[in-house]
Amino acid sequence: MKKSGAGVGRLAKQHRLQASAERLSKESRFNHEECKVLLYIFDKITAFGDLDRLRMREILHTTFQITDDVMLDLVYKAFDRDNDGVVSDAEWVRGLSTMIRGDIDQLTEHCYFVYDMNGDGSLAREELTHCLKGCILAGYGLDQEEVEDCERDIVEICMKKLDMDRDGQITFPDFQNAVMEDPLMLQAIGPCLPGANAIASFLSLITDKFRRYTETYGRRWVRKKKQSMASARRSLRNIQAAVSVMNANAKNEQMSLATVAIMKSRMSVKY
Ligand SMILES: [Ca+2]
């Protein structure tokens, strides 16, 4: 019996999806089945038009709870790696693979790529200033001038913590070392990764092994650092130390309250 045109079209589409899923499962941290679901979701998203900057921002905002305006554009840039103005199916799967299942090296590369706004392979003070702009919310009784003062302080603290060789530029090895010392430094310049809840709810859609996300910040990190679990936990508590550094720089009690609130919201990596 001769197949109808629509039926042949559907079959060809299914074959294409199978082949893409097979290819992408080899270059991402998703298995074949998961890639198929991700490509199916991609098909649904792009049924009404390309996945461009605005649509990707929407997905990052609503599904992955990345809400910082500056970060949204920069994370989009990390997805659209060939910079052609749209996220392709392969870019979609690879980007999600890094954000959701990335190991410490991939996450470090992702965050550095996001913060390196001009793509010159180095983070300058101006880039930190731009990324950290708006990190302080009004409502702590601070006037605009104090807010700007506080933002400048935070930029300086980040430079101090990340620019290991003090040459005014944060190179990738600087950043890598700082992150290995303290995983909380990963998002010190801006929240550019989804939180654990967002990851869990997205993974529950595409796989039945969604609890695997806990490995990323847990055992793998420890193995990489060859630390015992106890000392790793201690280093995770470094947030307390970071907060006291910031407080030491705070000029008054109100500002110190503000910095604690910012540290809590910015350093929201879950363990
Ligand atoms: Ca692209």
Ligand SMILES: [Ca+2]
């Ligand atoms: Ca740069």
